Amino acid sequence: MNETTRRPPAPLPAERARTIAARGGRAALLPSDGTENRVTPVLHHVHPSGEATIVLPDEHPLVEAARRAELTAMLELADQAPVQLREPVRGLLWITGWLRALTAEQAREAALLVAEARPDPRLLDVGHGASALRLSPASLVVADAEGTTSLRPELFAQAEPDPFAAHEDHWLRHLELSHRDVVGLLAQHLPADLRGGHVRPLGLDRLGLRLRVEMSDSDHDVRIAFSRPVGTAQELAGELRRLMGCPFLAQRR
Incomplete structure (x- = not known):
């Protein structure tokens, strides 16, 4: 491959995945119950390990289901372009794993941990009308203009977000x-x-x-x-x- 056809260097897939996660983006939770229902969380946060904290209203059926048994689910994060485009989504991150409801004490700890990284007044509703769930990753997939790549959670955890992600x-x-x-x-x-x-x-x-x-x-x-x-x-x-x-x-x- 010569200089005129070589692809320009791009961040590695794990770094691109960490960057999408760090930006937050629009999220949808897809339970693996065969219904194909897309659930919009009240709040979501992906931790450096790839685990995700997800906040839903207490009365949401998924909360009760996750209290009864551990579920399989996928969290989809859409990386939106910051300018208005005909096709605004420039990247997607899918985290597939096991979803469970947290106990009251675990939920308080999770809310505090999220607040340290991303303060949000909606975290105050945890334990007061909202429940926290945890998604433990089994696999991750990142898709953007650079390609589509499957990642192991440990590769995601070892990567760092792009230094300009916040700006x-x-x-x-x-x-x-x-x-x-x-x-x-x-x-x-x-x-x-x-x-x-x-x-x-x-x-x-x-x-x-x-x-x-x-x-x-x-x-x-x-x-x-x-x-x-x-x-x-x-x-x-x-x-x-x-x-x-x-x-x-x-x-x-």
């Missing part, structure tokens, strides 16, 4: 709303057949920038690689300046 949404919205000139400079280096499309900032990580090109009849995601991994805002700014002023190779997804 990416704000930066991309700012790029979309206030710096269309920058997006235009980046678009000059897209494959020739995509340059007539509507170019939108899609994603940002330590290895590169992703653009979504919306054509009249299809969408295309393009990754633009940095010259080296970055870990700080200053390094990121330097790479963006380089990309705006220098030719670079972009591989279409």
